[in-house]
Amino acid sequence: DAGVTQSPTHLIKTRGQQVTLRCSPKSGHDTVSWYQQALGQGPQFIFQYYEEEERQRGNFPDRFSGHQFPNYSSELNVNALLLGDSALYLCASSLRKGRSNQPQHFGDGTRLSIL
């Protein structure tokens, strides 16, 4: 049973560039969430996707956008990269059951470095 998989594992970009990160949810899950974890900090919620729509968003600018595909996989896009965007980006998946969600399971993350 494959868990949450993310690609790539590491990425180096320069300021002003754009980046796309990818996530495949755990088998049987239909909801994908993205988090940013800066060094020495806890993860910060970026947004959550369900039924191909953004359902909730944290305190992140519009430079951060996402997409969910019919097979439940998801992409995180970040435009106009800043040095402060350097972080570990974590994807989590869960299964929505009625109004409540099952616990979120995390992938190993993509480490993004901005030069």
Add this chain to the structure above:
Amino acid sequence: GEDVEQSLFLSVREGDSSVINCTYTDSSSTYLYWYKQEPGAGLQLLTYIFSNMDMKQDQRLTVLLNKKDKHLSLRIADTQTGDSAIYFCAESSYSGGGADGLTFGKGTHLIIQP
């Protein structure tokens, strides 16, 4: 706004019990979670508790929830060197649409002394 607080470090001797504490502010929290993160890895779900429960036990792990004081603790019995990691407390609060982005603390580094 929502906030989750944890102590940054905890040092225990191998074989002793570890107790990691967490406080949160959102009274509408529905689930509270403990995740474990080892160096260079993602987050591993350890256990979780629904907000209408007081206690949950799962093998060496015991979670206690004091909803009145908004205090959550994780007890690890018979702590081993493999338990050395960062432990994150997190809460979920449902938005009107049913989404549940998690709010995390900064994590507690558990250090095991031989």
